[in-house]
Amino acid sequence: MWRIHGLVGRLLTRCQANAPLRLSQGHHYVEDEVLSTPAVLSSGVLPSDSSSQSGGNGDRQRRRRTSQFCYTGLPRYTALDAVGWGVAAMLLMQVCRRIHSQFSSVSELNATQGPYRERGLLQRCGYRALLEILSRRDVLPRGVNVSFLGSVQAIQEGSSGSTQSTEDSSPSHMEGVSLSNDSGDHLSSSGCAAKDTSPGQNPKDKVQEPEEDELTDAANNLRRIADSSVPVILNIIGIESAKSGEYNAAFSCFLASAKHGYSKAQFNVGVCYEKGRGVNRDNDKAAEFYRQAATGGHSQAKYRYARCLLRLRSQQSVEDAHATIGLLEGAAASGVREAQAYLGVLFSQEPLRDGQKAVHYLRMAAENGDSLSGLYLGQCYEWGFGVQQSFRTAVELYKRAATAGNQQAQIILSALCSTASRVPEDTALRSIRSTPCLSTEDAVRLRFRSTFSNLQSGSPCQPLPHSWSTGSFLAQALPSPSPASSPRASGQEGAPCHPTLHLAGFAKTSWLARQPSISTDNNLYFVPSSRLLIFIMWLLAATLPLLAVMVACYWGELGALYRRLLSTTATLSWRSSVCVRSTHSFVFTNCTHGRSESVLETFDQYAQRHPSLSLGPKRGEFLDEVVQRVAPTWALELGTHCGYSSVRILRLLPAAGRLLTVEHDATAAEVGEEIILVAGFKHSQFQLLSCPSEDAIACLRTHLGKGLLQMVLMDHDVGRYLLDLRALEREGLLAPGCVLLFNDSHLPAACALLEHIASRPEQYTVQPQAQGLLEVHCHLLAGHAPQDQGQGQSQLN
Numbered sequence: 001m002w003r004i005h006g007l008v009g010r011l012l013t014r015c016q017a018n019a020p021l022r023l024s025q026g027h028h029y030v031e032d033e034v035l036s037t038p039a040v041l042s043s044g045v046l047p048s049d050s051s052s053q054s055g056g057n058g059d060r061q062r063r064r065r066t067s068q069f070c071y072t073g074l075p076r077y078t079a080l081d082a083v084g085w086g087v088a089a090m091l092l093m094q095v096c097r098r099i100h101s102q103f104s105s106v107s108e109l110n111a112t113q114g115p116y117r118e119r120g121l122l123q124r125c126g127y128r129a130l131l132e133i134l135s136r137r138d139v140l141p142r143g144v145n146v147s148f149l150g151s152v153q154a155i156q157e158g159s160s161g162s163t164q165s166t167e168d169s170s171p172s173h174m175e176g177v178s179l180s181n182d183s184g185d186h187l188s189s190s191g192c193a194a195k196d197t198s199p200g201q202n203p204k205d206k207v208q209e210p211e212e213d214e215l216t217d218a219a220n221n222l223r224r225i226a227d228s229s230v231p232v233i234l235n236i237i238g239i240e241s242a243k244s245g246e247y248n249a250a251f252s253c254f255l256a257s258a259k260h261g262y263s264k265a266q267f268n269v270g271v272c273y274e275k276g277r278g279v280n281r282d283n284d285k286a287a288e289f290y291r292q293a294a295t296g297g298h299s300q301a302k303y304r305y306a307r308c309l310l311r312l313r314s315q316q317s318v319e320d321a322h323a324t325i326g327l328l329e330g331a332a333a334s335g336v337r338e339a340q341a342y343l344g345v346l347f348s349q350e351p352l353r354d355g356q357k358a359v360h361y362l363r364m365a366a367e368n369g370d371s372l373s374g375l376y377l378g379q380c381y382e383w384g385f386g387v388q389q390s391f392r393t394a395v396e397l398y399k400r401a402a403t404a405g406n407q408q409a410q411i412i413l414s415a416l417c418s419t420a421s422r423v424p425e426d427t428a429l430r431s432i433r434s435t436p437c438l439s440t441e442d443a444v445r446l447r448f449r450s451t452f453s454n455l456q457s458g459s460p461c462q463p464l465p466h467s468w469s470t471g472s473f474l475a476q477a478l479p480s481p482s483p484a485s486s487p488r489a490s491g492q493e494g495a496p497c498h499p500t501l502h503l504a505g506f507a508k509t510s511w512l513a514r515q516p517s518i519s520t521d522n523n524l525y526f527v528p529s530s531r532l533l534i535f536i537m538w539l540l541a542a543t544l545p546l547l548a549v550m551v552a553c554y555w556g557e558l559g560a561l562y563r564r565l566l567s568t569t570a571t572l573s574w575r576s577s578v579c580v581r582s583t584h585s586f587v588f589t590n591c592t593h594g595r596s597e598s599v600l601e602t603f604d605q606y607a608q609r610h611p612s613l614s615l616g617p618k619r620g621e622f623l624d625e626v627v628q629r630v631a632p633t634w635a636l637e638l639g640t641h642c643g644y645s646s647v648r649i650l651r652l653l654p655a656a657g658r659l660l661t662v663e664h665d666a667t668a669a670e671v672g673e674e675i676i677l678v679a680g681f682k683h684s685q686f687q688l689l690s691c692p693s694e695d696a697i698a699c700l701r702t703h704l705g706k707g708l709l710q711m712v713l714m715d716h717d718v719g720r721y722l723l724d725l726r727a728l729e730r731e732g733l734l735a736p737g738c739v740l741l742f743n744d745s746h747l748p749a750a751c752a753l754l755e756h757i758a759s760r761p762e763q764y765t766v767q768p769q770a771q772g773l774l775e776v777h778c779h780l781l782a783g784h785a786p787q788d789q790g791q792g793q794s795q796l797n
């Protein structure tokens with residue numbers, strides 16, 4: 001490569017040296033130049049011409065030579081040009097290939113362990129090209145890295161200056177250093193140094209000795225350039241890639257650069273891991289790279305490493321906590337605004353509360369352009385926390401924060417405006433403070449759940465404007481936080497993430513009371529709730545049309561459901577003692593005692609004017625028909641209430657028939673029993689069991705003896721129908737052919753009962769429903785032989 005480069009240099013030198021020939025300066029000069037050209041170049045062109053020169057005068061010869069030159073010169077130099085440009089093109093391709101392999105493969109980066117000359121040459125060429133491009137495009141804002149490379153160039157200029165007397169003013173002087181070596185060898189071998197050397201002198205002897213040392217120095221310099229420039233340029237390319245959204249390439253570049261120990265790249269790798277850019281999110285690795293960068297003195301990395309520590313270790317030891325604070329303080333001292341703001345708030349709260357330190361850091365952050373810190377500083381002045389209380393200064397600070405775009409400060413100032421027209425602003429501020437004023441002790445309220453726990457919220461952090469200048473791609477690579485959570489939303493351009501500065505008094509101050517949507521808390525505290533609210537609103541908005549469609553489609557069913565709900569509610573309430581008492585009172589007063597028909601008629605009269613739970617005349621007639629048809633010896637009624645259906649059954653029972661009626665409500669049981677007695681029936685014909693139906697069924701056997709139920713009326717709690725039916729089945733109390741009547745079986749609560757019956761066709765037969773009473777016939781139960789229907793009669797006496 002060095003030889004090729006030397007050849008190119010020599011060719012270029014020759015081209016430059018021959019340039020005047022093309023301008024036809026003079027024939028003599030041309031002739032001399034032609035004669036002095038190497039034989040190899042002239043031999044292929046001149047023989048035929050020389051053979052033809054058998055005499056003639058000198059003018060003719062000169063003209064012929066001139067014409068010969070004009071004829072032969074163009075092809076000769078075109079050939080040289082072609083060779084030179086071809087070699088240059090090869091070199092350029094090599095450089096491009098090298099650069100490509102450097103930047104596209106991390107592994108290849110570490111594999112460039114070839115001969116240092118080749119490596120140095122390629123890297124040097126690549127870096128120079130990149131350097132020029134990047135400088136021209138102002139990729140490096142501060143030009144720090146450019147000047148670094150420039151200094152390396154200067155070193156090289158010094159080392160190679162002795163041999164580069166005329167060409168080193170151009171940016172290509174580094175190439176001249178290497179070219180000079182090979183060109184010397186090449187020239188000597190080709191014997192073409194006639195123009196630059198005087199007769200009797202050996203140019204190789206003259207130049208070779210000092211060039212060896214210079215070349216060694218140059219090579220060392222190039223190695224230094226390579227070692228130090230690779231991570232810088234990789235980091236720059238990573239940033240460029242991130243800017244164009246190529247995060248995978250960006251991460252590869254950052255990682256490759258970070259492996260060289262370049263702290264800015266380490267920081268950027270940390271950002272990639274933290275934000276999941278070009279690599280899977282990994283907070284542990286992010287912390288590790290931040291740590292490396294912080295160790296290398298990267299200020300932003302110190303701040304971010306401290307945040308990682310706070311986030312990763314929920315319960316820090318005191319030592320860890322102090323180490324973390326130390327990191328934050330180091331970053332703050334380096335001018336990292338986020339760290340200053342963090343510390344300002346951190347020292348305003350327990351367990352680190354220190355008013356003076358809080359004010360110190362808040363002031364630093366405010367002067368560093370953080371308007372929210374300016375607002376907090378104003379609060380400190382307002383409340384006299386860490387400083388002498390001064391409303392005037394507080395107003396001044398609020399004004400500054402408002403001017404910087406802080407909305408909270410603007411709200412405070414707008415509240416001042418109304419009174420400030422009449423009194424000075426500081427007086428106005430004093431007047432609108434909440435009364436009674438909180439003491440300083442109360443003003444700053446502890447918000448930490450554990451040590452620094454509110455810093456562990458993983459809040460989205462606004463990148464600093466200067467992060468770009470520190471070589472960070474944060475500002476370019478990361479999406480802006482949501483408007484609601486972003487400090488930008490409150491007009492705080494580039495504001496850092498704040499932990500909560502919670503001044504309890506602000507919850508009571510009048511201006512904030514008028515602006516409930518604005519919180520002095522960290523945005524993170526109210527953003528989730530507002531997001532939830534927005535989500536719920538969207539959900540409602542999205543489901544409204546669906547609801548409308550459902551209402552339209554199921555209007556009838558919904559109406560029925562609504563009525564049933566009302567009815568159930570009414571039932572529950574009407575089953576209270578008020579309903580029972582009023583019913584009993586009316587019937588007892590208005591009926592003819594001893595006459596069951598009069599009792600029933602009085603019930604009906606009452607039901608015509610009042611809500612009633614009685615079965616009613618229509619269903620009652622159906623019940624009558626069933627009782628007459630079945631003529632049960634043993635009938636069971638669940639739900640006595642005031643005794644209406646009991647009287648209906650009793651009056652139609654056969655002479656040997658008995659009724660067991662169950663009522664769990666004591667009042668209803670009392671008045672129901674009285675009405676039955678008023679209707680003229682005796683306890684030998686009926687028995688009222690005042691207990692829940694399940695208890696009654698459990699002890700029915702003792703009442704029935706060996707008898708079985710031929711008829712059951714369920715008119716108590718629809719939800720218990722199935723349970724009680726199964727209990728009757730279990731107890732084996734249903735006689736073959738027993739008729740079961742279920743009131744209100746159309747209610748949804750009876751679904752399970754209906755399924756149960758429908759799924760046992762061998763056991764039950766459902767009769768056409770009449771008057772809302774479901775009639776089901778029970779067949780012979782397995783294991784239960786028909787019983788003597790008169791066996792249980794003695795039990796009631």
Ligand SMILES: C[S@@+](CC[C@H](N)C(=O)[O-])C[C@H]1O[C@@H](n2cnc3c(N)ncnc32)[C@H](O)[C@@H]1O
Nearest residue numbers: 614615639641644645663664665692693716717
């Ligand atoms: C609709 S009323 C009965 C009406 C009665 N059949 C009539 O025609 O006058 C229902 C009665 O059943 C009672 N009841 C509800 N659940 C009960 C249960 N699990 N056990 C016993 N009685 C119950 C209530 O207290 C209420 O008095």
